[in-house]
Each structure stands twice: as C-alpha cells, then as structure tokens.
Amino acid sequence: MAAEFHRPTRFPPGMFEGFHGGDDPAAISRVAHDTAAALLSRVRADPDPETVQRLVEYTDRHGIDTIAELWAQASAKSLPGALWRIYLLRTLIRQDAAGTSLAFQRGTEVSHTIDQVVAGAAIPTGPDEVRDLADTILHGVFTGDFAVALDRAAAFCRVAAAGFADLADDADASDAVHPDRSGDLTRRALRLTELAAELASCARLWRHDSLD
Structure with a gap:
C-alpha cells in the first residue's frame, strides 16, 4: 500500500457514513481494509487542504463511533488498525489534554530517550501543545511521510506512558484521598505503552510495503 495509489477522488462531507460491513466478520474485515x-x-x-482538514476534525464534529465501527476490530498490524489508533490517540488527548500534557511533561523528565524529540511536541508542553501535536500527526498521515507520522505518535505514547507511570508512583505514595488514582494512572500508562508498540510495528510494516 505504501507505493501504489488510486486515481484521486474528492471525498464528500459525509465521507464515512455510507460504509457498512454487515454482520459477516469477513465482510467487516474487507470493508475495513477497503475503506482505509x-x-x-x-x-x-x-491532498486538498479542505478535505484533509475535514478528516482531521471529523471526530470533533461526529464523534469517534463511526470510525470505531469501521476500523476498531481490524488487526493492530494493518492499515485500518493503524488509522484507528491514530484517531483514537487524538481523541484520548483531546478528552484530557491537561492530564496528558502533564504526563508528557513528566515523561520528558524521567525518560532518557530521544522519544520527546521524535514526537516533536513544543516544550514546555501544555494542553494546547498536545492538542496541536495530535492534529499535526494526523495531518502527516494524509500529507506527509506516513511512517514518520506513526513513529511520532508512538514516541509521544512512550513519553506520556513514562510520565503516567511516574505520576502513578507519586499517587501510590501520597494520595490517600483518591486511592484509585494510582491504578487509573497505571492503566493509562500500560495502554499507551501498548499503543506505542502497535504504532511502531505499523510504521515498520509500511516502510517494507507490507501494511495492508
């Protein structure tokens, strides 16, 4: 998929709504791969700018349910699986930009890797910066190097996961008022770690022209 493109087609505003896979798992899988x-x-x-902008902002206007219905059941190491995870990451960031930016900032302090550079978030990283980064990564999916966009998303997840894990340690030691907070933060760290691994795998497959 990395090299071969179909003839350009302009997508209408309701670009996702007309696709239905039925109840047959094979049909659902086929629709997921075909639409992606x-x-x-x-x-x-x-890459018409208006079309790209509509795609980036699609979940803001319509929610993520339609995209989930199309792509969430696809293999993690597939094109629809990769697109689903990019949209999911953007949604997670926007749902809690303050908490995510705090975790990312903490991650830059405790993580000794180049991931923060790869991710490309502005420093210091506040809520506006993580929202902007999520949009920039999704723009890159449609207008830039697809594998680079996936790698940036994976790097962001790894840094934020390190931050959430460190915040969980702090909460475990001091937060008697909210005893579940440490567990919640740990679960977020684990989910982002898993998401990072999946996105990185998709990036490698794309570079080998094997992501379909």
Whole structure:
C-alpha cells in the first residue's frame, strides 16, 4: 500500500457514513481494509487542504463511533488498525489534554530517550501543545511521510506512558484521598505503552510495503 495509489477522488462531507460491513466478520474485515486503503490513497494522491482538514476534525464534529465501527476490530498490524489508533490517540488527548500534557511533561523528565524529540511536541508542553501535536500527526498521515507520522505518535505514547507511570508512583505514595488514582494512572500508562508498540510495528510494516 505504501507505493501504489488510486486515481484521486474528492471525498464528500459525509465521507464515512455510507460504509457498512454487515454482520459477516469477513465482510467487516474487507470493508475495513477497503475503506482505509481508499481513503488514505486518494487523499494522499490529492491532498486538498479542505478535505484533509475535514478528516482531521471529523471526530470533533461526529464523534469517534463511526470510525470505531469501521476500523476498531481490524488487526493492530494493518492499515485500518493503524488509522484507528491514530484517531483514537487524538481523541484520548483531546478528552484530557491537561492530564496528558502533564504526563508528557513528566515523561520528558524521567525518560532518557530521544522519544520527546521524535514526537516533536513544543516544550514546555501544555494542553494546547498536545492538542496541536495530535492534529499535526494526523495531518502527516494524509500529507506527509506516513511512517514518520506513526513513529511520532508512538514516541509521544512512550513519553506520556513514562510520565503516567511516574505520576502513578507519586499517587501510590501520597494520595490517600483518591486511592484509585494510582491504578487509573497505571492503566493509562500500560495502554499507551501498548499503543506505542502497535504504532511502531505499523510504521515498520509500511516502510517494507507490507501494511495492508
């Protein structure tokens, strides 16, 4: 999928709503792969700014349910799986930009890797900066190097996961008022770690022209 594109086609505002896979798992899988390939190839072949902006902001206007219905059941190491995870990450960031930015900032302090550089978030990283980064990464999916966009998302997840884990340690030691806070933070760290691994795998597959 990395090299071959279909003829450019302009997507209408309701670009996702007409796709239905039925109840047959094979049909659902086929629709997931077909819609992901068609959407990505057509937009990347003709990256009209209005179309790209509508795609980036789609979940803000319509929620994430339609995208989840299309792509959430796809394999983690597939094109629809990769697109689903990018949209999911953007949604998670926007749902708690303050908490996520705090975790990312903490992650930059405790993580000794180049991930914060790869992610490309502005420093210091506040809520506006993480929201902007999420939009920039999704823009890159449609207009830039797809593998680089996935790697940036994975790097962000790793840094934020390190931050959430460190915040969980602090909460475990001191937060008697909210005893569940440490567990919640730990679960967020684990989910982001898993998400990072999945996105990084997709990036490697894309570079080998094996993500479909």
